[in-house]
Amino acid sequence: MSIPLKVYITPFAERGVPEPAKWDCDAAKKALDVVNKIWSKAKIAFVINDCLIDKPLDMAKSARNNDKQVLDVLSLRRTKDNAVHIFLVNPIPNLSAGGGSYLDSDPEPASFVQWYGDDHANGRAWAHELGHLMSLDHVEIDYSNEKQAAQRVKNLMTAGLNAGSDLTGPQINAAKGSGLVKRFGG
Template sequence: MPSIPLTIYITPFAEKGVTEAAKWSCDSAKDALDVVNGIWVKANVAFVIKDCIVDTPLDIAKDSRNDDKRLLGVLTYRHSEDQSIHIYLVNSIENLNAGGGSYQSSDPEPASFVQWYYNTAANGRAWAHELGHLMTLDHVKIDYTKEREAAALRGNLMVEGLSTGRDLSARQIAQAKGSALVKRFAG
C-alpha cells in the first residue's frame, strides 16, 4: 500500500504576543496518525509523516480563529511547497463547530488544520475526516426523522459536525481511491 506524505506543523496560537502552550506534539501526532491509518486502511490508503515541525506561534485573536477559511489561509501562507500534504495541528478553538478545515486547492499544497480534542481517538478521527475532504468526500447529512436511515449513517466518518463515526461506504472508498490527491501521491 503506497503511503501519502504529510508535513505536520504543530502550530501554537498566540494573542498580542502571548503564546499559548501547544497541546499537540510530534508524539501525539504520530499516535493520532495511527488512528487515521486504522480508518483509511479500508480504502487501501495510508499516510506517513514526512516531517513534523513545531512551528512559530501564529499570533491571531481568539475571536478570529473560528473562521476556518481565514485560519487555513493564514496557516498555508506561511509555508512553501514541499511535495506533501500540509497538516496544521492547532489547539482547541472556541466556537468552531468542526474538527478543522480542509481545502484541496490550498496554496502551496493540499492542506488541513485539525484542532485538539484531548484524546487520541477523537484527534485521529477528526484528522481522518479532514483528509476525507481532501480526497473529495463531502459531509454526510443525516435526516433523523428517518430512523432506519439515520441508524445506518450515524457511524460514518464524514457525518457533519462533531461525531465519533469511523465507517466508510463502498462509494466513499471508491471516490477517495479515485481522487486526484491519491492519484498524485500514491500513484
C-alpha cells in the same frame, strides 16, 4: 501506497502572548495510527515525513471561529512543495468543525485539525479532514428518517462533531480515485 504528510505543530498566540501547545510530535504519531486504521479500509496510508514545531500563529480568539480563514492563514505561512500539509492546533472554542480542509485539495492539499484531548478523537478528526482532501464531502443526516440516521451517524464524513469512522464503498472508491491519491501513485 503511502501519502507523505508534513505536520506542523502550530500553537496560537494572542497579541504576542503564546498559548501552550497541546500537540507534540508523539501525539501526532499516535493520532496518525488512528487515521491509518480508519483509512486502511481503503488501502490508503499516510506517513509523517516531517514534524515541525511551528512558530505560534498570532490570531485573536474572536477570529479563530472561521475555519476557512484559519486554514488560509496557516497555509500562507509555508512554502509550496509536494507534501500534504497538516497543521495541528489547540482547541478552538466556538468552532463547530474539527478542523478545515480544502475540498479535493483545491487549491492545495492542506488541513488543520484541532486538539480534542485523546488519540482516538484527534485521529478521527484528522481522518475526516483527509477525507475532504480526497474529494469526500460531508454526509448529511435526516434525523426524521431513523434508519438512515442510525447508519449515517457512524460515517466518518458526517458533518459536525461526531465519533463515526465508517466509510461506504462509494466513499472508498471516490477517495482512491481522487487527485490527491493519484498524485502519490494510487
